[in-house]
Structures are given as structure tokens and as C-alpha cells.
Amino acid sequence: MKNKISDSVFNVGILNPNIRIADVVIKTNNGTSYNSYIVKGSDKTALIETAHKDFFQNYLQNIEEVISIDEIDYIVMNHNEPDHSGSISKLIELNPNLTIVTSPAGAIYLKNIINKPELKIKVVKDGDCLSLGNKNLQFISAPFLHWPDSMFTWLVEDKVLFSCDFLGCHYCEPYTMDINITNKEAYLASLQVYYSAIFSPFKKYVLNGLSKISNLELSFVCPSHGPVLTKDGILFEIIEQYKAWSDLQKSSTPSIPIFYCSAYGNTELIAKAISKGIKNQISNVRIPLYNIVEHNTADLANELNSSDAFLIGSPTINKNSVTPIWNLLSTIDAINNAKKPTATFGSFGWSGEATEQISSYMSSMKLAVFEEKFKVCFVPTEQDLKNATSFGEKFAQSLNI
Ligand SMILES: Cc1cc2nc3c(=O)[nH]c(=O)nc-3n(C[C@H](O)[C@H](O)[C@H](O)COP(=O)(O)O)c2cc1C
Ligand SMILES: [Fe+2]
Ligand SMILES: [Fe+2]
Structure with missing residues (x-):
């Protein structure tokens, strides 16, 4: 299957190649994708993030190619901006038993984003775990990457980190993996625009986030925009690039432009x-x-x-x-x-x-x-x-x- 990442992880997200501006101000010359991942455990199934609401029908079709909506137990929301939370309401209409898993700040935001008091929310904190049977999700708080609600989810057995916007890119090619990028120059240009717009105000937090994941033996980083980063592909190159852009050391010559x-x-x-x-x-x-x-x-x-x-x-x-x-x-x-x-x-x-x-x-x-x-x-x-x-x-x- 085209979007299979490991034996238990599938990308069911949506491609949006034609978008040219995201969030009013971010240029997206190479489009974007709203990645969303199914993690299948022996007992439970989790969906990591959802997709932009405008693409719901295609999104639903992607999910159902992998699993029926009724069989999903959790939606893990690493961050609740509407490009990721946009399809929650419709998914809950189809499966009212879905429980949303999110950070304490995420739970507050989600109430005002979804506006449904009956929403089932499970709040998780840094270090908490959620068992799916033979697979375990561990939550890593990552505040200000790039909202106060942000966290990462670590799929322990498969060595997959779900990082939401972090290490992502507004970039769209038909395939999920970084090894299939055909225009790396365009990808890197989009990465810089994305980092500057979203993460440059939070450099200290970027370095904290990178240090928190530095002890993980990463095989894949699955962001919610752009290609999945792999250890045999460009994963470590992109981490180094984020580090370099976040370097807080001042040049010895002051600058007054x-x-x-x-x-x-x-x-x-x-x-x-x-x-x-x-x-x-x-x-x-x-x-x-x-x-x-x-x-x-x-x-x-x-x-x-x-x-x-x-x-x-x-x-x-x-x-x-x-x-x-x-x-x-x-x-x-x-x-x-x-x-x-x-x-x-x-x-x-x-x-x-x-x-x-x-x-x-x-x-x-x-x-x-x-x-x-x-x-x-x-x-x-x-x-x-x-x-x-x-x-x-x-x-x-x-x-x-
Ligand atoms: C279309 C136009 C509109 C202008 N409107 C104003 C104005 O509302 N108030 C003002 O003080 N000067 C106005 N000016 C004058 C300019 O501020 C002035 O010519 C100034 O010296 C231009 O400086 P610059 O060569 O650095 O652009 C206007 C000039 C132009 C060409
Ligand atoms: Fe975001
Ligand atoms: Fe996003």
C-alpha cells in the first residue's frame, strides 16, 4: 500500500497541491498536505490528527481504505489548529464513541473550536502512555511548537514520532516518504518559508523540543504537513537544519539595518x-x-x-x-x-x-x-x-x- 509507513502505521491524509497561501500569510508555492495517520494496535486503534474540513469526503475514503470508522477508538490531537482538528466534528457524528486525546491546553482550546459539550476528551501530560494492545503511545509535551497546546506522540514499538507541525513543511508530492521527493531544492525552499513563519518566534522552544527527542531512536518522523522523514532519508539533515536556524548565538558584530x-x-x-x-x-x-x-x-x-x-x-x-x-x-x-x-x-x-x-x-x-x-x-x-x-x-x- 502506497501510504503504509510501518506494519501498524498508515497515512490517510489529504494532498492539497493547489493552495498558495496558508493561514493568510504563509506562502505555499508547492502546495501542502494534511497528513493524518492510523495506528493499529492489537486491541485499539488511534487516528493521529484529522484533516482540513474542506476535504472531508476524500479523507473519509482514505480512512476507510484502511479501517472502518467504527473501529477507531481514539483521535490523538498533538495540536488543535483547524487544519488538523477540522474533521473531528464529522468523524464524531459517524462514531460518537471516539475519545479525543490531547494536552491540558489542547482540551481547553478544543472545547471552543468544536463547540460540542458532549465531546469525550482524555487529557494527557508529558510522559503519559496509552496502550493500544501490542503498541504503545507515549506523549511528549512540546509547548509553543507552535501553540501552547502542542505535544508529540511517540509510537514506542515502531520508533515513529508524530510531531504535528514540527519538522513539517508545506510541500506536496504524491508520495508520503522523503525518499520520493523529486525536487529537493523546492522542498528545502518551502521548509525555510515554513520554519520562518511558524517556528522562528519560538527558537528556544525548538531547541528544547529537539533536545527532548534526541534520546529517541527515531526511524520515522511523521509530521502533519509534507513528507514523512525517515532515518535513511533526510530526517537527520532536517533536524540539523532546524537546529542551525534556531541557533541563538549572536554574531560578534552588532547589526543595525x-x-x-x-x-x-x-x-x-x-x-x-x-x-x-x-x-x-x-x-x-x-x-x-x-x-x-x-x-x-x-x-x-x-x-x-x-x-x-x-x-x-x-x-x-x-x-x-x-x-x-x-x-x-x-x-x-x-x-x-x-x-x-x-x-x-x-x-x-x-x-x-x-x-x-x-x-x-x-x-x-x-x-x-x-x-x-x-x-x-x-x-x-x-x-x-x-x-x-x-x-x-x-x-x-x-x-x-
Ligand atoms: C502620490 C503622492 C502622495 C503624497 N501624499 C502625501 C501626503 O499625504 N502627505 C505628505 O506629507 N506628503 C505627501 N506626498 C509627498 C511626499 O511625501 C514627498 O514627495 C516626499 O519627499 C517623498 O519622499 P521620497 O523621495 O523619499 O519618496 C505625496 C507624494 C506622492 C507622490
Ligand atoms: Fe499549527
Ligand atoms: Fe498545521
């Missing part, structure tokens, strides 16, 4: 003058200047989120900043950027709202926004540029670098 947009080059001139000021104050510093429209947002987001401080420059267009700036601001990882120093500047013509708007947005994200905003009316004069340089010096002096 300056991001800007500029229609006629006015804000750009200010950006250059400010960077001169920062360099006057701090000798060993990287100050890359980015004209936002010339760069890929994911690269800029990476630079911003790993910076020691940063500045944003924007003209005012129609009483507003401009879309590329708001796009970049939407990539700020609010958790790890709390209290990060930042400042705004820009050229304007008559009303000049942009710097205030950006500052107030960043304050609401709990960044430490420099009180002074540096604004110039239309084209900066020599004096304006000198003032911009001193603004850069003042900002640099305020930093603890």
Missing part, C-alpha cells in the same frame, strides 16, 4: 546620512541599507528579526506610509523583538504622518521606539543631512552596544 522606501530618493538620502551618524558612534557595527522594494521580504524579515536594533524610513504618501513598509512591519516577530531599539525617519511634503504611524505600530508591538522621529520636508538640504547624521549619533548613543 536600515530599511526604507523612497519614491524620489529623499528618504534614501536621509537613510545614508543616519547610517554615517551611527558609524561615527559605534565603530564595529554592520549597518546594511535596504531599499525595501529591491529585496525579498523573507530575507528582510530575517535581517530585521536577528538585528540588534533597526530603523525604518518612509515617505508619506496619501497621509500614510507605503505598503512595502507595512508588509515588512507585519513580519516583526513580536515575541523576540520586545524592547528592541528602533527609530523612524522620512521625507514628506505637507502632512508627514508616516513616521508617527510606524512608530505607534512598533510601540504597540512593544519595541523600544526612539522618541525623536527624524522628518524632512521634501528634498533634504546639506543642513538636513547634517541633522540626520546627528540623529544617527543620538540613536547610537542611546543603544547599549
Whole structure:
């Protein structure tokens, strides 16, 4: 059978090759899959996660190729986001005896996601086990990978880890296993987009999660999106990649990137003058200047989120900043950027709202926004540029670098 993983594990999930955006913001250039697994024990059967509700009929067919719905005892929900919990209601209508197994936080969320008081829930904690007869499931709590409810499930006898979103990828090819990936370059590109969007705010938790599973003798990691990772395939390569992306060590050279947009080059001139000021104050510093429209947002987001401080420059267009700036601001990882120093500047013509708007947005994200905003009316004069340089010096002096 195409989707058999071990003698007791089957992937009954759904492929969604055509999706191009998941969760409003995550680009899915290579589609995705909603994996869901049947684990058959000698006494009991568990379903690990369900699939997105839009694909229920096909999903049901996949399950029934392996087992009748009546014979399933448990649905293990490692995480309850609707891409995984979406088919629970319909499955329960077909088999009201199903018991949902989830973490303490998962039990709370599920009540408000499914909205059925009669839901049968079994709460499991870190280290708890569930026997299926000759097969045993062990639960490993994995908070913030990527919701507070997240956990992993370890199928002891078959050495299979069900990791839900963790180590997954929005990537779709017709076969389940990593050894069948035909376009590894595309898979790795999707993996990076997926990691950045879902896990980069939780690097510390990623490292904790990896350390918790490091003593397991993994044969397979079955995530809920993308190919199953195998020990003879790319499993350990992907684990190393997650580790590398989650490395919390700071580079010895501080970085203070300056991001800007500029229609006629006015804000750009200010950006250059400010960077001169920062360099006057701090000798060993990287100050890359980015004209936002010339760069890929994911690269800029990476630079911003790993910076020691940063500045944003924007003209005012129609009483507003401009879309590329708001796009970049939407990539700020609010958790790890709390209290990060930042400042705004820009050229304007008559009303000049942009710097205030950006500052107030960043304050609401709990960044430490420099009180002074540096604004110039239309084209900066020599004096304006000198003032911009001193603004850069003042900002640099305020930093603890
Ligand atoms: C379509 C358009 C709309 C504008 N709207 C405003 C505005 O609402 N308020 C304002 O202060 N300036 C406005 N401006 C003027 C620009 O902010 C000004 O030209 C500025 O110097 C542009 O800086 P830049 O060369 O860095 O883009 C507008 C300019 C354009 C082209
Ligand atoms: Fe999720
Ligand atoms: Fe997911």
C-alpha cells in the first residue's frame, strides 16, 4: 500500500497541491498536505490528527481504505489548529464513541473550536502512555511548537514520532516518504518559508523540543504537513537544519539595518546620512541599507528579526506610509523583538504622518521606539543631512552596544 509507513502505521491524509497561501500569510508555492495517520494496535486503534474540513469526503475514503470508522477508538490531537482538528466534528457524528486525546491546553482550546459539550476528551501530560494492545503511545509535551497546546506522540514499538507541525513543511508530492521527493531544492525552499513563519518566534522552544527527542531512536518522523522523514532519508539533515536556524548565538558584530522606501530618493538620502551618524558612534557595527522594494521580504524579515536594533524610513504618501513598509512591519516577530531599539525617519511634503504611524505600530508591538522621529520636508538640504547624521549619533548613543 502506497501510504503504509510501518506494519501498524498508515497515512490517510489529504494532498492539497493547489493552495498558495496558508493561514493568510504563509506562502505555499508547492502546495501542502494534511497528513493524518492510523495506528493499529492489537486491541485499539488511534487516528493521529484529522484533516482540513474542506476535504472531508476524500479523507473519509482514505480512512476507510484502511479501517472502518467504527473501529477507531481514539483521535490523538498533538495540536488543535483547524487544519488538523477540522474533521473531528464529522468523524464524531459517524462514531460518537471516539475519545479525543490531547494536552491540558489542547482540551481547553478544543472545547471552543468544536463547540460540542458532549465531546469525550482524555487529557494527557508529558510522559503519559496509552496502550493500544501490542503498541504503545507515549506523549511528549512540546509547548509553543507552535501553540501552547502542542505535544508529540511517540509510537514506542515502531520508533515513529508524530510531531504535528514540527519538522513539517508545506510541500506536496504524491508520495508520503522523503525518499520520493523529486525536487529537493523546492522542498528545502518551502521548509525555510515554513520554519520562518511558524517556528522562528519560538527558537528556544525548538531547541528544547529537539533536545527532548534526541534520546529517541527515531526511524520515522511523521509530521502533519509534507513528507514523512525517515532515518535513511533526510530526517537527520532536517533536524540539523532546524537546529542551525534556531541557533541563538549572536554574531560578534552588532547589526543595525536600515530599511526604507523612497519614491524620489529623499528618504534614501536621509537613510545614508543616519547610517554615517551611527558609524561615527559605534565603530564595529554592520549597518546594511535596504531599499525595501529591491529585496525579498523573507530575507528582510530575517535581517530585521536577528538585528540588534533597526530603523525604518518612509515617505508619506496619501497621509500614510507605503505598503512595502507595512508588509515588512507585519513580519516583526513580536515575541523576540520586545524592547528592541528602533527609530523612524522620512521625507514628506505637507502632512508627514508616516513616521508617527510606524512608530505607534512598533510601540504597540512593544519595541523600544526612539522618541525623536527624524522628518524632512521634501528634498533634504546639506543642513538636513547634517541633522540626520546627528540623529544617527543620538540613536547610537542611546543603544547599549
Ligand atoms: C502620490 C503622492 C502622495 C503624497 N501624499 C502625501 C501626503 O499625504 N502627505 C505628505 O506629507 N506628503 C505627501 N506626498 C509627498 C511626499 O511625501 C514627498 O514627495 C516626499 O519627499 C517623498 O519622499 P521620497 O523621495 O523619499 O519618496 C505625496 C507624494 C506622492 C507622490
Ligand atoms: Fe499549527
Ligand atoms: Fe498545521
